[in-house]
Amino acid sequence: MNKCQKRDVIQPKGVEVSLFKDGSEEDALISLTDIAKYKNSEAPADLIKNWMRSRSTIEYLGLWEQMYNQNFNNRAYTELLSNSGSNSFVLSAKKWIDETNAIGIVSKAGRYGGTYARTDIAFEFAMWVSAEFRLYLVKDYQQLKKRESDAQKIEWDVRRELAKINYKIHTDAIKENLIPSQLNKQQVAYKYASEADRLNMALFGMTARQWKDSYPQATGNIRDNATVQQLTVLTNLESMNAELLKDKVNAEDGLAVLIKWQENRCKCF
Template sequence: MIQAKGFSIQVYSEDFQNDFISLTDIAKYKSDEPNDVIRNWMRGKDTIEFLGLWETLNNPNFNPVEFDGFRMQAGSNAFTLSPKKWINSTNSIGIVSKAGRYGGTYAHSDIAMEFASWISAEFKLYIIQDYKRIKLDENSRLSLTWNLHREISKINYRIHTDAIKQYLMDDLTDDQLGFKYASEADMLNVALFNKRAKQWREENPDLKGNMRDYASLEELLVLANMESYNAILIEKGTEQKERMIELR
């Protein structure tokens, strides 16, 4: 939640990439009737053109025909437009109407900041300042979570290599052991990332570490599970080719 000049402004995200900020809460800075403020903002020609451009850039299902109709009418005394009408008519994704306790009109952060500018340049700066704080905190938490999953992946890798050592390496020399480890690790790399470690290094000569150091949280979780399951398959005596099919 953003805190700006004593006002609390709700924020939500469905994918940790696109934040939606409450226009209803921002509008309360100007009036006790926030819905009227939002509708008044949406009457403007500049607003309609901005919303239309944002949707054109970000929404492949945007309805340009309905948008052109609104653009032609925008700015006239008789023109009115509500968020719901805009959403339903144009298939907008940049503005969202939510019901419930924390309901109201929300907009993508790009649009919300434009709305805040219209409300008050000063208020917008306070919003930006606290929004940055929220994003820094969020990035810090995500970094800690990523490191945790990376450590889990490393632990599973040790379990995985122990299984290889116990069940697959009885007849290998010391020189051959390293190759077998790499072979099993690369099998998982191919199963998950669709490339071997050597391929990744050749494609990314300027990056330090290995491809797993640059994996997403989701990929690390999948990798950890794959390593555990592969260790079980090794114990069962499943051949590598069959394990590859099973893991993919």
């Protein structure tokens, strides 16, 4: 598995089912191999192949890919669909992925290897395996999502408060190192905004005004809409920028330092 993926486990009907989420996708990958073990613990891969060889399954998978995958190979899909009525027709997850460039189903190697799928597809497979098992799978998955949502809200609140504390450190550094005593209130406000946008550029790739122009319907500002991960990085950027200001590093060089740091920090976000 990719080192940035997070593994969770749910246990519908006492069967351990692995889920992975890589951070870039809202939807999780659910193990079809584990679901298949509910019905056939000895040969789960054979059960998945039996499901995938049916015309109705191929039609469903093809429709899903057409909705979510711009690089889906429709020609290969049509050919597989036309061959699905043959008694000799066999379709594995690997063949489906290789021939159609599918993204809804993923074949994984390693300790938690097997066949995985996005939730829509995983729930469809679970229904084919057992309607009862599907109900328990959906219920356990929803409970997991709720726990994640509650934990993320708490973490977001903590990170937001931490960002506020670091913001005070940052503004004190601006006041002590960038603002001459003769500036008027408007000029002082501009100085603060400029430094805040330096951090916005490093983290979000745009200023507060550019973000507002891009998302006119959004509630709050760019930082109010940041993820937990982004707020975590922001607290560190504010501390780093405060030190750069104290060291009299010029704005251009300072921005380069901040961008390089956050790129390295965010590789697994």
